[in-house]
Amino acid sequence: MNEAIMGPRCPICGNDRWHDRAMPECNHCALALVDLLFTPDTVRAAIRSLLIEGTPAAGIALAPHARRNAGWALGLVADGDGWRSATPEPHAVTLGMIARASESDRVARLLTDLAPHFADRIVLLDGSEGDAAALARAVPGAQVHAHPLAGDFAAQRNRVQALATDWVLQLDSDETPDAALLAALGWLTAAADRDGLWALGLPRRNLVDGVQSALWPDIQYRLTRAHIRFAGTVHERPVVPFERTSLALAGAIEHHLDRPRVIERSKVYEAMSAGAGRPGDEAALLRPFNDAP
Known part of the structure; x- marks a missing residue:
């Protein structure tokens, strides 16, 4: 297998690693270009014309999954034999959260803010039943449960999955979905269902002391069908065949950190x-987005 090389950020997903092949290929979204001397806006416009109008895109290659990655990133969905602009659709996505009991105030604010976007909200606290009852009183309508984390993030996420139906968006207490992701949840999950997909990888925008870090797009497979289970005590990932997954580059999860927390979490993990x-990852988190490594 060809090694990955560093290059300019991909005009579709923002990744800066490319497979060193005859046509360099983004090792995240699989966009392949004749060379890395490109203008991002020109590439995006060419792909849009290719998908909507069938106009050949010179110097660009898209495997089927790369075509979907690019289409969704450009706000397009497949419609029969062609592509069209996506429009907001209703959804049945459950918001799932795992958190420590000490974070209950922050969780309550987040659940309240997101209530208009999710009919079902499920929280699993690493705390006592009393902690769960107090949070439930603060956030009427949310399901709140308690279970020790016991050093296993996958097991905790799986407990949330078991309480949900349909699709689940899993967040931590220091994460929020941006407006673009909230607006896209309906059409993304509808398109995923049409394609038989079970897990979608979302970009995560890491904001360290309010500044976006160089760790981007930091893909997190957090939008999954409820029957999917996660594995890995840390940096957990869903157990899903590759062909049942896709990147969903419409919007992002925003991850709010400060410098001491970045250093602490590396040691804890x-x-x-x-x-x-x-x-x-720690080095990239502590480096601003536009700074070279």
Whole structure:
């Protein structure tokens, strides 16, 4: 397999790693270009014309899954034999959250803010039944349960999955969906159902002390069918065949951190599982988005 090389950020997903092939290929969204001397707006316009009008796109190659990745990133959905602009649709996505009991005030604010967007909201607290009851009183209409985290993030997410139906968007207490993601949930999940997909990878925008970090798009597979289960005590991922997954590049999860928290979480994760501290991720989190490594 060809190694990944660093290059300009992909005009579709924003990743800066490319497979070193005859046509460099983004190792996230699989967009392939004749070379890396491109103008992002020109590439996006060419892909849009290709999908909507069938206009050949010179110097651009898109495998079927890459075509879907690019189409969704451009706000397009497949419609029969062609593509059209996506429009908001109703959805039955459940909001699922795992959090510590000490974060209950923050969780209550987030659940209240997001109530208009989700008919069902499920929270699993790493705390006591009393903690869960107090949060439930603060956020009427939400399901609140308690269970010890016990150092296993996947198991905690799976408990949320088991309480849900249809699709689930899993968030942590320091994460929020941006407006674009909220607006896209309906058409994204409808398109995923048409394509037989079970797990969608969402970009996560890491904001460290309010500044976007270089760790982008930081894909997180957090929008999944309820029957899907996660694996991995740290950096957990859904157990899904590749052909049942896709990137969903319409909108993002926003992750709110400060510098001490970035350093602390690396140490905590490394203590939980060797290698999980990911020093490369920590360095990227502490580097502003536009700065070179």
